[in-house]
Amino acid sequence: MNALEARSIQFYYDKTQIIDNISMSLSRGEFLGIIGPNGAGKSTMLRLLCGILRPKQGEIQLFGKNLHEQSQRTIAQNIAFVPQETHFALNFSVEDVVLMGRYPYKRPFQPEDQKDHTAVEHAMNAANVEQFRNRPINSLSSGERQRVVIARALAQAPRILLLDEPTSHLDLHHQHTIMELLERLNNEGISIAVVHHDLNLASLYCKNLILIHAGKIYAEGKPAGLLNKKMVREVYGIEVTIVSHPEKNVPQIFL
Amino acid sequence: MTKTIAIIIIFLIAIALGILVGPTRLDSEILQLRLSRVVLGIFAGGILAFCGCLLQGLFGNPLVEPYTLGSASGAALGASLGIFLFGAISPILAFLGSLGVGFFVYTIARIEGGLLRDRLILAGVVMSFLCSSLVMIIMVLGGRELYEILYLLMGYLGIIINATNRVMIIALIAISIGLVAFLYRYHRELDIISQGTETAAGLGIDIQKFSLVVFFSSALLVGLTVSIVGAIGFVGLIIPHVSKLLFGPKHIRNLGASFLLGATFLLFADTLSRVITVYELPVGVVTSLVGVPFFIYLYKR
Numbered sequence: 001m002n003a004l005e006a007r008s009i010q011f012y013y014d015k016t017q018i019i020d021n022i023s024m025s026l027s028r029g030e031f032l033g034i035i036g037p038n039g040a041g042k043s044t045m046l047r048l049l050c051g052i053l054r055p056k057q058g059e060i061q062l063f064g065k066n067l068h069e070q071s072q073r074t075i076a077q078n079i080a081f082v083p084q085e086t087h088f089a090l091n092f093s094v095e096d097v098v099l100m101g102r103y104p105y106k107r108p109f110q111p112e113d114q115k116d117h118t119a120v121e122h123a124m125n126a127a128n129v130e131q132f133r134n135r136p137i138n139s140l141s142s143g144e145r146q147r148v149v150i151a152r153a154l155a156q157a158p159r160i161l162l163l164d165e166p167t168s169h170l171d172l173h174h175q176h177t178i179m180e181l182l183e184r185l186n187n188e189g190i191s192i193a194v195v196h197h198d199l200n201l202a203s204l205y206c207k208n209l210i211l212i213h214a215g216k217i218y219a220e221g222k223p224a225g226l227l228n229k230k231m232v233r234e235v236y237g238i239e240v241t242i243v244s245h246p247e248k249n250v251p252q253i254f255l
Numbered sequence: 256m257t258k259t260i261a262i263i264i265i266f267l268i269a270i271a272l273g274i275l276v277g278p279t280r281l282d283s284e285i286l287q288l289r290l291s292r293v294v295l296g297i298f299a300g301g302i303l304a305f306c307g308c309l310l311q312g313l314f315g316n317p318l319v320e321p322y323t324l325g326s327a328s329g330a331a332l333g334a335s336l337g338i339f340l341f342g343a344i345s346p347i348l349a350f351l352g353s354l355g356v357g358f359f360v361y362t363i364a365r366i367e368g369g370l371l372r373d374r375l376i377l378a379g380v381v382m383s384f385l386c387s388s389l390v391m392i393i394m395v396l397g398g399r400e401l402y403e404i405l406y407l408l409m410g411y412l413g414i415i416i417n418a419t420n421r422v423m424i425i426a427l428i429a430i431s432i433g434l435v436a437f438l439y440r441y442h443r444e445l446d447i448i449s450q451g452t453e454t455a456a457g458l459g460i461d462i463q464k465f466s467l468v469v470f471f472s473s474a475l476l477v478g479l480t481v482s483i484v485g486a487i488g489f490v491g492l493i494i495p496h497v498s499k500l501l502f503g504p505k506h507i508r509n510l511g512a513s514f515l516l517g518a519t520f521l522l523f524a525d526t527l528s529r530v531i532t533v534y535e536l537p538v539g540v541v542t543s544l545v546g547v548p549f550f551i552y553l554y555k556r
Contacts, residue, residue, distance in 0.1 A: 052457060073459040081453070086450050
């Protein structure tokens with residue numbers, strides 16, 4: 001049984017088709033990269049997979065059960081979603097932000113208990129944000145903030161983590177720490193799907209890739225087989241040089 | 256903790272001043288009048304600030320309040336119509352005005368899967384202007400009721416509670432307090448939604464349902480308040496800011512603190528309204544007079 005499985009998904013706004021008959025799955029323990037050019041539909045697909053958007057046609061299954069027959073709380077106990085960039089209108093402390101990840105486990109007026117605090121400590125530890133615990137969230141750099149958002153997602157104790165371009169505004173150092181963190185979480189058993197437009201990062205860290213182009217799946221498979229000159233020419237319309245990474249032996253693209 | 260104690264003490268001082276200060280000597284009749292004003296002040300100030308806190312949280316916008324969303328103006332229109340038609344404030348017409356404008360604004364701002372927050376405020380402000388124009392027409396036509404409508408538009412806590420309206424006013428206050436207690440359950444949702452609707456949806460909040468419940472409950476609360484004491488401005492806008500400056504961003508503290516601070520502020524404003532000039536001023540005039548400089552001070556500090 002797959003962690004997530006999408007069957008014949010159609011999605012459109014008004015008359016603009018965004019997702020055109022996509023079937024895909026996220027198996028357990030997978031580290032999947034969803035790649036494709038801007039406007040291809042990859043971020044939309046991610047939002048469909050976590051139930052923020054509802055498909056117009058088709059069905060999504062979460063561990064074998066129809067996603068939309070489950071409550072939003074139950075979904076949030078299984079899937080955590082990390083948006084591209086979070087704007088913090090209110091300046092909460094880092095610990096308070098991470099504690100919000102416990103929301104799907106709380107009833108109105110029910111105070112946080114030991115279990116919540118243990119989950120929060122574990123999440124802050126995993127994302128390496130403990131040292132910021134009492135800092136106001138907006139005093140952190142964008143890379144540090146992104147780690148806090150991932151810690152909040154981990155506090156949900158999810159089995160699946162979905163991330164939308166988690167490294168897009170970050171410098172080299174923070175790109176690296178975030179991807180290493182995801183790799184570690186994946187090794188601990190969390191299934192991960194991450195939308196990327198940086199093909200080289202996706203190639204370095206993802207076990208498998210799905211390439212979405214114009215709302216359809218163009219190709220899927222291991223980075224080594226999927227990233228080639230012909231694909232880049234057809235999807236992105238440019239000529240590139242592709243070499244193998246000297247240490248990790250995966251394809252890297254040069255303009 | 257000390258801050259909490261401090262605002263409770265200031266609240267009690269506001270009550271004491273509201274009872275003791277005034278141009279006439281305190282006898283049992285005056286005491287009764289002033290007590291009813293104090294009760295109405297706590298009720299109206301608390302509710303308006305509480306609603307401001309809710310709405311600013313829901314829409315993630317510091318300019319949102321019952322006025323900028325149009326529901327206060329809608330309630331004032333309904334209440335003015337009541338004065339024109341029946342010669343008395345009619346709570347039903349005030350709710351209908353508040354809910355009607357709220358519904359209209361909500362419909363304009365609604366898109367598939369969410370609300371356009373900017374459009375919501377624009378729609379609210381536009382609807383406020385429309386309601387004001389309609390109230391002006393009623394005032395011109397009304398003639399005799401002009402004075403009463405003027406006080407309704409500015410807000411006035413000195414309405415006489417008598418045998419005919421006592422039960423109704425107590426019932427309205429009881430309903431409001433019940434709604435406030437019910438809405439308090441959403442403090443976590445309000446914290447989370449400040450980080451965007453997608454984050455909130457990802458954490459399992461049913462945004463559509465949550466927005467509807469909060470938006471229309473606050474429209475109802477504003478309708479109830481305006482129908483009794485008129486449209487008092489500024490409390491719903493500034494008090495939540497003051498509360499956040501004092502107590503930080505968490506809504507579990509802010510909702511309660513806003514209620515208490517709003518009540519305190521309106522009691523002070525009402526006491527002032529009775530002593531500034533020979534005539535009693537509408538309390539809304541005083542809230543703006545005191546509120547604007549206070550607001551500027553807080554932000555320039």
